[in-house]
Amino acid sequence: MQPSEDLLEMIASFSGNLVALTGAGISADSGIPTFRGKDGLWNRYLPEELATPQAFARDPELVWEWYAWRMRKIFKAEPNPAHIALALMERKGLIKAVITQNVDNLHERAGSRNVIHLHGRIDEMRCTECGKVVEVTEPPESIPPHCRCGGLMRPNVVWFGEALPQKELNLATELCSSNNVVVIGTSALVQPAASMPFYAKRNGYHVIEVNPNTTPLTGIADLSIREKAGKAFEEVCTILKEEEIR
């Protein structure tokens, strides 16, 4: 059987008791760079200089220049078949939620409604003084941007050394402890997201991994699709779209 038929067959066998855990790899096929691996962002930039509260305090302009560059890339990108397949699966009751480490909004733009962002969102800015959060559809005109209250705005993302949003973390932990998990495009190196598929296994659920490379999760995966996400879900998309038409 083709891996994508295996994939859809196993997904359907879970009868909706399934969540997705996604990482930068699912957006790679939309042209958005991942963090590690061959052309990873961390090969060219030091995360300590761009993705920590200390870096922002030291040079908010430099940090905002980098996020504005990432925003331009992300806002120009389009969802790929993997994002679209997850949205179709949600519509058909095959999946309960998408838990993502990504700060892009490609899951939402593909049509997924129940998306849990563990590391925040690049299409939001937060005031460091009053805490006000504003949605953005393009990089700020003036860098660094300021709030009406005069406070400095920051990207509403989780930086290294910062706590994840508690509500999202609790929900994601609960979902991964009581459902099967399809893990797509993560190196499974950054905690606490990397531990979540182990919660599923520990409680007797299954783990599917979709990744062209092996990861620390590969050893516990019940099905490992060694494929790029866009390609692995292309066939799934076609089948689910045909079913929609029938």
Ligand code: APR
């Ligand atoms: N399809 C599926 N997976 C892919 C593809 C693809 N086309 N291309 C690359 N990958 C895989 C890589 O093999 C790797 O395992 O995606 C993974 C990307 O890993 P990372 O770059 O480490 O991204 P991620 O796992 O999401 O990082 C987690 O680290 O820097 C922090 O906050 C950042 O949320 C991020 C977190």
